[in-house]
Amino acid sequence: MCGIVGYAGTKAAAPLLVDGLAKLEYRGYDSAGIAVQEAGGLQVVRRLGKVASLAHSAEHFDLKGTCGIGHTRWATHGRPSETNAHPHVSCDGKIALVHNGIIENFTELREELEAAGHVFASETDTEVVAHLVEEAYDGDLLAAVRQATQRLSGAYGLAVVCADEPGHIVVTRKDSPIIVGHGADGSYVASDAIAVIEATRDVVVLADEQFAVLEPGGITFFDAAGKEIAPEITHI
Ligand code: GLU
Numbered sequence: 001m002c003g004i005v006g007y008a009g010t011k012a013a014a015p016l017l018v019d020g021l022a023k024l025e026y027r028g029y030d031s032a033g034i035a036v037q038e039a040g041g042l043q044v045v046r047r048l049g050k051v052a053s054l055a056h057s058a059e060h061f062d063l064k065g066t067c068g069i070g071h072t073r074w075a076t077h078g079r080p081s082e083t084n085a086h087p088h089v090s091c092d093g094k095i096a097l098v099h100n101g102i103i104e105n106f107t108e109l110r111e112e113l114e115a116a117g118h119v120f121a122s123e124t125d126t127e128v129v130a131h132l133v134e135e136a137y138d139g140d141l142l143a144a145v146r147q148a149t150q151r152l153s154g155a156y157g158l159a160v161v162c163a164d165e166p167g168h169i170v171v172t173r174k175d176s177p178i179i180v181g182h183g184a185d186g187s188y189v190a191s192d193a194i195a196v197i198e199a200t201r202d203v204v205v206l207a208d209e210q211f212a213v214l215e216p217g218g219i220t221f222f223d224a225a226g227k228e229i230a231p232e233i234t235h236i
Helices: 013-023 051-061 106-115 127-136 141-149
Strands: 003-009 031-038 041-048 067-073 095-103 154-162 169-174 179-183 186-190 202-205 211-215 218-222
Touching: 003 013, 003 095, 003 154, 003 169, 003 211, 013 031, 013 051, 013 067, 031 051, 031 095, 041 051, 067 095, 067 154, 095 127, 106 127, 127 141, 127 154, 141 154, 141 169, 141 211, 169 186, 179 218, 186 211
Parallel strands: none
Antiparallel strands: 003 067, 003 186, 031 041, 031 067, 095 154, 154 169, 169 211, 179 186, 179 202, 211 218
């Protein structure tokens, strides 16, 4: 398992995401990537190897969006490559997500989704989740992610964005750490407090099967049944 970062706020997301990923480098990884909500849709940049090479490539795209997600990958299913690097996207390119962990039932889910017409771009276990969310999406990303995760066996930390929901990141987890916090310029998510601490020291350590919706103005929390909750804040 490697690292997840995400930001929904008022500043340009790409440099913050790259900076967060650089802080997670100590964990070791084989590839890295980001997805940023741009005016024309989601822009995904992925690279094999160092965060520095991702940062260099991201500069060429001149990303201006203020909401996005990032990932450093430690391959479990599918060799280390640019195509297998996260974020993974839905067929229509409107949903992108990053994942830490292992989806144990991905083979049967992939068969089912391929039979329903979904075309896969990678060899990863993760990509099934992007297609499951696409299948469930009906204008409500949180509801779609909840529906998709009900189909999953295994461990996951997930951060999901949708081109049709600017400024929103939906996150959830099971047996894989997710920490969220709201700072002066927006909301942050990471798999490790080290990537959030500069923005805020008041964080929520998400519990298994809880959901958080990050927006520039704050974070809303939900339990597995979709009921809004007020989780405990931890000062780190
Ligand atoms: N199982 C996923 C993959 O192989 C995620 C690995 C990770 O946690 O970095 O792509």
